[in-house]
Amino acid sequence: MVTAGIDLGAKTIKVIILDNGNILIRKIGLAGFESKKAAEDLFNKALSDTGIKKEEISEIVATGAGKEEVEFATKKVTEVTAGAKGAVFLFPSAKTVIDVGAEEGRSIRCDETGKVIDFAVNEKCAAGAGAFTEAMARALEVKLEEFGRISLKSTKTIPMNAQCAVFAESEVVSLLHAKTPKEDIARAVHDAIASRITSMARKVGFEKDIVLIGGVARNAGFIDSLKREIDMDILIPEEPEFVCALGAALIGKK
Amino acid sequence: MIANYGYKDGSGEFFIRIDTDKCDGCGKCVDVCSSGVLEVRENDFDPLEEKMIAAVTEEHRKKIKYSCAPCKPSKGYTTLPCVEACTKDAIIHSW
Amino acid sequence: MEKEYWKWKEYNWKDEDIDWKTGDIISAGVDVGSVSSQAVIMVDGKLFAYSNMRTGSDSPESARKAMDWALENTGLQLKDIQYVVGTGYGRVNVPFANRTITEIACHARGANFMYGPTIRTIIDMGGQDCKAIHCDERGKVTNFLMNDKCAAGTGRGMEVFADLLSVPIEDVGRMSFEVDEEPEPVSSTCVVFAKSEATGLLRKGWHKNKVLAAYCSAMAHRIVTLLERIGVEKDFCITGGIAKNIGVVKRLQKELGVDILETTYDTQIAGALGAALFAKALIEKSRK
Numbered sequence: 001m002v003t004a005g006i007d008l009g010a011k012t013i014k015v016i017i018l019d020n021g022n023i024l025i026r027k028i029g030l031a032g033f034e035s036k037k038a039a040e041d042l043f044n045k046a047l048s049d050t051g052i053k054k055e056e057i058s059e060i061v062a063t064g065a066g067k068e069e070v071e072f073a074t075k076k077v078t079e080v081t082a083g084a085k086g087a088v089f090l091f092p093s094a095k096t097v098i099d100v101g102a103e104e105g106r107s108i109r110c111d112e113t114g115k116v117i118d119f120a121v122n123e124k125c126a127a128g129a130g131a132f133t134e135a136m137a138r139a140l141e142v143k144l145e146e147f148g149r150i151s152l153k154s155t156k157t158i159p160m161n162a163q164c165a166v167f168a169e170s171e172v173v174s175l176l177h178a179k180t181p182k183e184d185i186a187r188a189v190h191d192a193i194a195s196r197i198t199s200m201a202r203k204v205g206f207e208k209d210i211v212l213i214g215g216v217a218r219n220a221g222f223i224d225s226l227k228r229e230i231d232m233d234i235l236i237p238e239e240p241e242f243v244c245a246l247g248a249a250l251i252g253k254k
Numbered sequence: 255m256i257a258n259y260g261y262k263d264g265s266g267e268f269f270i271r272i273d274t275d276k277c278d279g280c281g282k283c284v285d286v287c288s289s290g291v292l293e294v295r296e297n298d299f300d301p302l303e304e305k306m307i308a309a310v311t312e313e314h315r316k317k318i319k320y321s322c323a324p325c326k327p328s329k330g331y332t333t334l335p336c337v338e339a340c341t342k343d344a345i346i347h348s349w
Numbered sequence: 350m351e352k353e354y355w356k357w358k359e360y361n362w363k364d365e366d367i368d369w370k371t372g373d374i375i376s377a378g379v380d381v382g383s384v385s386s387q388a389v390i391m392v393d394g395k396l397f398a399y400s401n402m403r404t405g406s407d408s409p410e411s412a413r414k415a416m417d418w419a420l421e422n423t424g425l426q427l428k429d430i431q432y433v434v435g436t437g438y439g440r441v442n443v444p445f446a447n448r449t450i451t452e453i454a455c456h457a458r459g460a461n462f463m464y465g466p467t468i469r470t471i472i473d474m475g476g477q478d479c480k481a482i483h484c485d486e487r488g489k490v491t492n493f494l495m496n497d498k499c500a501a502g503t504g505r506g507m508e509v510f511a512d513l514l515s516v517p518i519e520d521v522g523r524m525s526f527e528v529d530e531e532p533e534p535v536s537s538t539c540v541v542f543a544k545s546e547a548t549g550l551l552r553k554g555w556h557k558n559k560v561l562a563a564y565c566s567a568m569a570h571r572i573v574t575l576l577e578r579i580g581v582e583k584d585f586c587i588t589g590g591i592a593k594n595i596g597v598v599k600r601l602q603k604e605l606g607v608d609i610l611e612t613t614y615d616t617q618i619a620g621a622l623g624a625a626l627f628a629k630a631l632i633e634k635s636r637k
Contacts, residue, residue, distance in 0.1 A: 033549040103542060124264030125499070126541035135541060163316050164263070166500035166509060166540045167477060170383075174406050199320035256483075258494035262575060263501070264538040269494065269578065299490045301450045301627055302634065316498040348578075 002052060003059045005249030006039060006073065007082070007242075008066035010103035011130075012215065013039050014245040015046045017057070018253065021089075025050045026242055036069045043072070059252030063244050065103065077251050079244055080108055080119045086247030087211040088114035090237045095207040098226075098234075099244070100197060100216035102130040107201035114247070120203040126165040128196040130216040135165045136189040139172045140182055144219075151186035151221025158184055160192040168192070186221055194225035201230070211235045213243040255299055259310035260318050260348070268319040269348040270310050274299070276344035279306035283345060286335040289314065289321045308344070322347065355508035355518050356403075357590075361418045362615070363398035369425055374632050377419075377430045378455065378624025379412050379446065381439030384476025384504060385590065386411045387621040388419035390430065394629055398423050399618050408442035416445070432632045434624035438477065438497075450627050452620050453482055453493050459623030460586055461488025463614040469582035472572060473619065474591035476504040479572065481579050488623075492579050500540045502571040504590045507597075509540055510564050513547060514557045525561040525596035532559050534567035543567065565596035572597075573604050584610050592616035 002024075007014040008031060015027040027049075029042040047054060054072075062073035063082040070076075079099070087097040088110060097108040105122040122128035126135065137147040158180065162168040168189070175185050210232055216222055217240035227234055237243055260269035274297060281294045291314040297305045314321045325334050337345050369375060372392035379388045382404060389399040400418035404411045412435070416427060427445060435443030436455040443449070452473075460471045466486040473480040478497030484490055500506045511518040532555075537543040547560050568591075585607050591597050593616060602609050614622070 033552045122265060124537070124539060124542070126539050127263070131541050163498050164500045164540075166505055170505075177406050196320070199317070199323065202320075203323050203326075255490050256492040256579070258492070258578060260494075261496050261498035263499040264542070267578070298451045299454045299493070301448075301454055302630055 001253060002057050003061065003249045003252030004043070004046075004057050005082070005245040005247065005252065006043060006060065006062045006064075006070050007079075007245040007248060008035060008039050008062065008064040008070055009101050010065050012102070012241065013042050014242050015042050016242055016245040016249045017046055017050055017052065018249040021250070021253070023246070024052070026239060028241065031066065035066050036071070039066070039070050040072065061248040061252040063248040075252060077248055079104075080106060080116055080121075082244040082247035082251065083213055084108045084110040084116050084247065085114040085250050086243035086245070087213055087237070088112065089246065089250055090243065091209060091211050091235050093209040094211040094235070096201070096204075096210045098197060098201055098210065098212050100130060100212070100214040100222075102134070102215060105129050105197050105200060107197070107204050109204045109207060118204045120200050122196070122200050127163050128193065128200060130214070132165045132168070132193050133189060133216065133219065133222065135169055136172050139169045140176065140185060142182060142186070147186055148190070148219035148221035150183045151190050152224055154181070154183040154187035156184045156187070157191065158188040160188045187225065190219070190221040190225035191229070194222060194229045197226065198229045206230060206232060208232065209235050211237070213237060213240045215241040217241075257299065257309065259315055261316060266319070267348060270318060271346040271348060272308055273344045274307045276342040277307045278342060279308065280341075281308070282339040282341070283308050283336040286339045288324055288335075291318060291321050292336060319349075354511045354515055357518055359400075359402040361398070361400035361421060363423050364396060367392050367395060367397050369397060369423065369429075374629050375425070375430050376625050376628035376632060377416070377433045378621040378626070378628060379416055379433060379435050379443045380437040380452065380455065380618075380620035380624060381408050381412050381415075381435065381443060382437045382476050382620070383439070383478075385617065386415040386437070386439070387618045388415040389618055389621040389625045390419055390423070390425065391625040391629060394626065396614070396622065399615070399621065401615065401617050404439065408439035409444050412439070412443040413445070432628040434628040434631070436620050436624040447628070448631070450624060453480060453495060454490055455620045455623030455627065456480060456588060457482050457484040457490045457623065458488040458626050459619035459621070460484070460588055462622055462626060463588075463612045463619060464584065464586045464610050467584045468586055468610065470585045472576065472587045474502070474504060474572070474587065474589040476590060479503055479575060481576050483579055483582060494575065494578055496575060501538045501543070502568055502575065506540045506568065507564075507591065507594065509544060510547065510561065513544055514560060516557060516561065521561055522565070522594040522596035522598070524558045525565045527558045528556070528562045531566065532563045534570050535563045538571065561596065565594070566600045568597050569600035569604055572601055576605070581605060581607055583607065586610045586612070588616045588619035590617055
């Protein structure tokens with residue numbers, strides 16, 4: 001049975017097509033300002049790349065902040081449901097799933113079947129999401145990929161006072177003016193967001209194993225800060241941004 | 255005076271409200287708070303009068319959503335320790 | 350170098366009709382904000398001179414500069430001032446201050462002076478915070494809330510938009526009314542998300558002015574929701590930099606349905622003015 005999962009996030013769209021649990025294709029593209037059309041284009045591209053016809057797909061499951069815009073979806077599920085499902089599929093031992101995307105952060109407690117027990121969300125505020133690190137990288141004029149990497153070189157803890165991303169940007173600039181090394185600023189930024197994600201996750205508690213998903217899970221600096229903050233090991237899938245799309249496709253299989 | 259400490263951001267409104275006319279600065283709320291959110295300090299909102307009042311610390315003022323989380327209903331509390339400890343009914347949490 | 354649209358002009362002022370030499374009490378207040386700093390000098394409780402400047406990265410230096418500029422051409426020297434109160438976000442960094450007082454108390458006191466004893470509700474919209482204050486007829490605080498955690502509803506948020514749209518900050522208010530019809534407010538509270546929303550609107554073909562209108566109205570709405578917590582009692586006034594932005598002020602007035610009192614004083618000096626008034630009161634207290 002062939003199913004598809006589409007995760008229309010705030011920044012990117014992820015498409016996965018599954019054939020009985022085997023991934024046939026993974027596709028990622030920018031959502032842009034015409035996300036409805038972008039989602040359709042990306043899905044059609046995935047179809048033509050695999051040679052599968054739309055009619056052959058028994059269920060197309062949409063998730064993500066823009067799931068309502070995916071008109072061709074046969075089913076819609078929340079990001080929380082999809083994230084837990086996908087994470088448990090990849091790591092059957094997962095009990096806590098932390099999902100940090102471009103504009104939202106989530107912490108989910110789930111059982112061994114991937115069913116959600118409890119969750120906490122941080123949305124509508126950039127301070128607890130990937131947008132925060134992105135804005136800081138821009139202020140430092142460092143590429144996002146580079147930003148995570150240089151953070152690992154720092155051994156110094158500098159506190160960041162600002163909670164808000166806009167205020168933090170000015171703080172980063174004044175740190176820079178005070179000749180603070182970029183590595184140390186990068187670490188301060190990652191520590192700040194890791195501390196907020198941890199505070200949010202504490203509401204639902206931490207139970208091993210902990211899995212980190214979402215685009216921000218590609219950021220080595222953030223992972224390092226988060227590990228230090230929660231003082232526990234964290235499992236990270238190979239393609240962390242696709243986990244919600246995967247979960248959605250798996251839900252379609254049932 | 256009613257002092258509202260906290261904030262409103264995209265995710266909601268989080269305020270601790272202290273009625274400084276009722277507060278006598280006894281400090282019981284400070285002792286029961288496990289997160290160290292409260293302190294007793296001089297009422298600097300009225301510099302011409304000298305009175306000690308309970309207030310939210312500078313450290314926690316902008317993160318009470320998180321700092322107060324251990325005492326919120328999801329953790330099994332039905333009443334908040336700081337509110338309970340105040341014999342003058344001077345403290346209210348807004349969320 | 351790129352033009353920085355958010356930058357506003359610095360200035361100073363003095364009352365030529367006052368001769369400080371005949372004064373008994375000379376007091377001063379310095380408000381070191383996150384974005385701007387003001388120094389106010391008063392002679393016997395009358396406004397004598399003031400300055401308004403941008404806060405630099407060094408707060409003590411900014412405080413000193415603001416004070417020097419207020420003193421400029423007055424013939425006064427810092428040593429002639431009997432008492433200085435520091436206030437604002439950087440108040441602990443006013444090296445020559447005799448004491449510091451929270452900006453909430455100072456704003457209430459300053460507004461009481463600027464608008465008269467009937468003022469009950471003050472909204473102060475500063476560079477990095479937004480304060481809602483109730484006070485009594487003496488300018489004593491009776492209720493307040495301050496939001497300095499989030500940039501939404503602050504001058505900084507407006508600066509981000511001025512920069513995004515390449516519009517000088519002083520022109521934002523006027524331009525926001527040059528639209529065919531009033532658009533829906535920007536829906537995101539968070540400035541970072543509102544910025545991406547605005548970029549999307551521009552790509553859709555919205556005119557700059559329409560985007561400004563949508564943001565001014567979002568900011569007005571944001572203040573209204575903050576005010577809900579403490580309520581609005583007449584008379585009502587707005588202080589701080591955003592009081593100069595008619596795009597926000599007029600929309601706020603419309604949404605609240607309450608008249609906003611006007612003043613001939615500069616709305617940005619309320620905090621420093623209040624501090625100078627406290628300085629005077631403290632001198633008087635010590636003489637008793």
